[in-house]
Amino acid sequence: MTLWEHGHHDNDFPHMWCAAPPGVQGELTAEAPERFFRPPYVGHRGWLGIRLDGEVDWAEIAELCQDAYRTVAPATLVKRLDT
Numbered sequence: 001m002t003l004w005e006h007g008h009h010d011n012d013f014p015h016m017w018c019a020a021p022p023g024v025q026g027e028l029t030a031e032a033p034e035r036f037f038r039p040p041y042v043g044h045r046g047w048l049g050i051r052l053d054g055e056v057d058w059a060e061i062a063e064l065c066q067d068a069y070r071t072v073a074p075a076t077l078v079k080r081l082d083t
Helices: 024-031 058-072 075-082
Strands: 002-004 015-018 048-051
Touching: 015 058, 024 048, 048 058, 058 075
Parallel strands: none
Antiparallel strands: 002 015, 015 048
C-alpha cells in the first residue's frame, strides 16, 4: 500500500494505491470511476488507486488494505490471519 497525501504525478489529489485480487481493479474502476482508478507503474499488475479527497468509507478502505495484504503476503502469513 502506498499513500500519496498530496498527490503524485498527474493525480493532484490525496490518494492511495494498493494491491488488489484479480479482477477487482476492473470491477471497482468501472463501478465507481470517481473514486477508483488504475495507478501508474503498478496498475498493469492489478493494483488499485483510491481517491481520498471526497467522502471516504474507512471501513471499505480497511477491507481493501486487508485484501491487499492477502494478495501479496506469503501464504504462511495469510494462513495466520485465517486461524
